[in-house]
Amino acid sequence: MQRFIIPRFLYMFVTMFFVSIVGFVIINLPPGSYMDVYRAQLEAQGTTTTERQLETIIRQYGLDQPIYVQYWKWISGFVQGDFGRSFAYNKDVSELIWERLTLTMLISISTLLVTWLIAIPIGIYSATHQYQPSDHFFTTVGMIGLSIPNFLLALIFMVIAAMVFDQSVGGLFSPAYEDAPWSLAKVWDLLKHMWIPVLVVGTSGTAGLIRMMRGNLLDVLKIAYITSARAKGLPERRVILVHAVRNAIHPLIMILGTSLPQIISGATIVSMVLSLPTTGPLYFNALLQQDMYLAGTFLIFLAGLLVIGNFLADILLVWIDPRIRYT
Amino acid sequence: MATSASAGKLFSGQETQQSSAISPTKLIWRRFLRNRLAIAGGIVLLLLYLSALFADFLAPIPHTDVHEDYVFVPPQLPRFRDKEGNFHLRPFVYGLESELDRDTFRWVHHVDYDTIYPIYFFVKGYEYKLFGLIPCDRHLYGVNAPGVFYLLGSDDLGHDMLARIFKGARISLTIGLLGVTLTIICGATLGTISGFYGGALDTLIQRIIEFLMSFPAIPLWAALAAAMPATWSPLQRFFAISVILSLIQWTGLARQVRAKVLAYREMEYTTAARAAGASDARIIFRHMLPNAFSHIIVVATLAIPGMILAETALSFLGLGIQPPQISWGALLKQAQLVSVLLQQPWLLIPAFFVIAAVLTFNFVGDGLRDAVDPFSL
Numbered sequence: 001m002q003r004f005i006i007p008r009f010l011y012m013f014v015t016m017f018f019v020s021i022v023g024f025v026i027i028n029l030p031p032g033s034y035m036d037v038y039r040a041q042l043e044a045q046g047t048t049t050t051e052r053q054l055e056t057i058i059r060q061y062g063l064d065q066p067i068y069v070q071y072w073k074w075i076s077g078f079v080q081g082d083f084g085r086s087f088a089y090n091k092d093v094s095e096l097i098w099e100r101l102t103l104t105m106l107i108s109i110s111t112l113l114v115t116w117l118i119a120i121p122i123g124i125y126s127a128t129h130q131y132q133p134s135d136h137f138f139t140t141v142g143m144i145g146l147s148i149p150n151f152l153l154a155l156i157f158m159v160i161a162a163m164v165f166d167q168s169v170g171g172l173f174s175p176a177y178e179d180a181p182w183s184l185a186k187v188w189d190l191l192k193h194m195w196i197p198v199l200v201v202g203t204s205g206t207a208g209l210i211r212m213m214r215g216n217l218l219d220v221l222k223i224a225y226i227t228s229a230r231a232k233g234l235p236e237r238r239v240i241l242v243h244a245v246r247n248a249i250h251p252l253i254m255i256l257g258t259s260l261p262q263i264i265s266g267a268t269i270v271s272m273v274l275s276l277p278t279t280g281p282l283y284f285n286a287l288l289q290q291d292m293y294l295a296g297t298f299l300i301f302l303a304g305l306l307v308i309g310n311f312l313a314d315i316l317l318v319w320i321d322p323r324i325r326y327t
Numbered sequence: 328m329a330t331s332a333s334a335g336k337l338f339s340g341q342e343t344q345q346s347s348a349i350s351p352t353k354l355i356w357r358r359f360l361r362n363r364l365a366i367a368g369g370i371v372l373l374l375l376y377l378s379a380l381f382a383d384f385l386a387p388i389p390h391t392d393v394h395e396d397y398v399f400v401p402p403q404l405p406r407f408r409d410k411e412g413n414f415h416l417r418p419f420v421y422g423l424e425s426e427l428d429r430d431t432f433r434w435v436h437h438v439d440y441d442t443i444y445p446i447y448f449f450v451k452g453y454e455y456k457l458f459g460l461i462p463c464d465r466h467l468y469g470v471n472a473p474g475v476f477y478l479l480g481s482d483d484l485g486h487d488m489l490a491r492i493f494k495g496a497r498i499s500l501t502i503g504l505l506g507v508t509l510t511i512i513c514g515a516t517l518g519t520i521s522g523f524y525g526g527a528l529d530t531l532i533q534r535i536i537e538f539l540m541s542f543p544a545i546p547l548w549a550a551l552a553a554a555m556p557a558t559w560s561p562l563q564r565f566f567a568i569s570v571i572l573s574l575i576q577w578t579g580l581a582r583q584v585r586a587k588v589l590a591y592r593e594m595e596y597t598t599a600a601r602a603a604g605a606s607d608a609r610i611i612f613r614h615m616l617p618n619a620f621s622h623i624i625v626v627a628t629l630a631i632p633g634m635i636l637a638e639t640a641l642s643f644l645g646l647g648i649q650p651p652q653i654s655w656g657a658l659l660k661q662a663q664l665v666s667v668l669l670q671q672p673w674l675l676i677p678a679f680f681v682i683a684a685v686l687t688f689n690f691v692g693d694g695l696r697d698a699v700d701p702f703s704l
Contacts, residue, residue: 015537015538015541018538019538019541019542022542023542023550026547026550026551026554027550029551029554030553030554030556143686143689143690144682144686146632146685146689147632147682147685147686147689148682149636149639149640149643149678149681149682150640151640151643152659152675152678152681152682155662155663155665155668155675158665158668159665159668159669159672162665162669163669258540261543262543262544264543265543265544265545265546266545268545268546268549269545269640269643269644272644273663283546283549284549284644284646287549287550287553287646288553288645288646290553295550298546299542299543299546299547299550302543302546303541303542303543305543306541306542306543307541310541
């Protein structure tokens with residue numbers, strides 16, 4: 001087991017290193033930089049003292065030097081917790097992102113849990129009731145769930161909430177708690193708001209998982225050991241839940257690593273529509289305003305989550321499936 | 328499969344000779360036709376593409392025409408019965424009177440039940456070029472001059488939503504096709520090379536794939552879309568977006584093709600071909616790719632809806648297709664606010680076209696997958 005984990009762990013760092021390079025280059029691709037915009041703003045205000053500050057920033061991040069120097073300055077700060085400066089907010093990136101990243105993770109992980117809790121029982125039910133009306137019903141609902149763009153679902157939810165319940169559903173907190181320090185009441189308020197984004201982000205994932213679980217289970221049920229389990233007189237319930245599901249669930253664990261990033265990725269757009277205080281809106285604004293350190297930091301954090309997720313999924317898979325040889 | 332089909336025919340006692348000659352393509356087609364959902368999906372899909380192709384013919388007003396007097400007109404339904412209850416064989420619409428509400432500063436449209444504009448078919452209208460070549464001025468329907476007919480309503484500039492949806496379909500429906508073509512070229516080539524030659528080349532390609540897969544898709548697309556210079560022409564943007572979308576998509580296909588090629592490499596027919604002195608290229612193109620082709624087509628069909636959704640999302644956020652070009656996502660951009668949706672719900676109509684396209688592509692893809700599987704009955 002260790003012989004598998006250690007190289008896999010090291011490989012994770014190599015990937016992250018390349019991801020950070022490519023991410024930095026992509027974020028720096030747009031012609032011009034935020035510094036030009038910033039300088040123009042300052043000049044319009046006619047301030048001269050800040051010109052010196054500007055010089056300091058340029059020197060600190062090496063903005064007048066070639067891109068590999070800029071990258072090196074940024075990444076060596078990155079590993080020490082200095083993610084650079086957000087020019088649009090005029091704050092350090094590290095001040096801006098932590099709370100948003102935490103909320104993003106909270107929503108994503110809850111979505112993942114909800115998705116699995118809904119999808120696996122339905123998938124098992126569909127497979128054991130193949131081609132019955134209930135199976136067709138779930139297949140159709142799943143297909144529709146896959147086909148509706150997430151942001152559209154978010155819009156529909158908001159319209160329904162506005163029309164039926166006469167309340168606005170944007171955001172994650174009631175205005176009273178928005179800037180309040182964390183307390184039990186604030187957590188409760190968060191939970192009350194969270195179910196809409198969780199449902200909206202979870203739909204397409206749930207539909208995909210149901211179809212996958214159904215297909216896998218149907219494949220496993222054709223294998224001879226299921227017939228022999230039935231032949232030796234095991235109750236059907238035990239055959240399905242203990243013998244079949246355990247083997248049918250492996251491919252799902254394999255995609256566990258990719259489903260978290262997919263959820264985070266999908267949540268970025270939903271959070272734009274629902275105006276959630278998560279990473280999504282900040283990231284897109286940073287992209288549009290060429291606030292490169294902010295956008296770059298998010299891109300790398302999101303990619304990092306993906307890489308870590310894949311790593312954990314690989315280990316989990318090796319752990320639960322003895323048939324996989326770790327090479 | 329061919330043998331079992333002929334065996335079946337043998338028992339029923341019909342032309343054994345002919346049925347043993349059914350080609351695999353015919354068998355796939357037969358199995359596909361048995362799937363009603365896939366057929367229905369295919370028909371809807373065909374209609375969607377035809378409506379994109381004949382967008383100018385179907386729309387009475389050019390999609391770029393601005394009408395200040397007819398801002399946010401709700402969808403007008405063709406009517407058959409006038410206010411006196413008389414039945415008209417030819418459908419008609421009522422006239423509209425627009426008035427600025429002094430309190431809300433919004434245009435309000437009153438239906439004028441006294442003026443009737445009959446709807447004529449195959450009318451002469453603005454000139455356009457059919458297929459971009461044939462000059463033409465006929466339109467499917469229209470009303471006479473002072474009257475207007477917005478079947479699906481109008482937007483904030485008085486654009487005809489119907490014309491815009493069909494024009495937008497051109498971009499939304501082709502960007503997926505183009506992206507998938509790039510995906511197939513890239514994925515099939517690299518997947519085949521990776522599986523066929525193995526060794527260091529295989530490792531390198533697999534590492535690149537894993538690397539590309541460790542980027543979150545939508546944030547990466549958004550970052551790349553944001554990096555497009557504003558000076559690019561609409562055509563360049565269009566191509567760039569499909570390249571961006573296929574940048575991650577090809578990795579999945581490459582992996583599946585590689586797995587297939589790895590399996591084919593061990594098959595007897597490959598050994599036989601090699602023993603007969605066939606070159607690598609011949610083995611790949613004559614023996615392996617035709618085998619993997621049906622599989623590639625299925626994966627590609629199922630990848631198109633994802634691309635349509637991705638383009639919609641990017642344009643919705645303002646990072647994809649830019650005005651004056653329109654796509655379904657760009658049209659939905661104006662429906663971002665709940666306040667807008669509550670007052671002008673018809674602005675959400677493009678979304679139903681997105682859903683229809685994605686749903687039908689999924690149905691067709693599913694049908695194809697079942698049809699090409701030689702083990703399914």
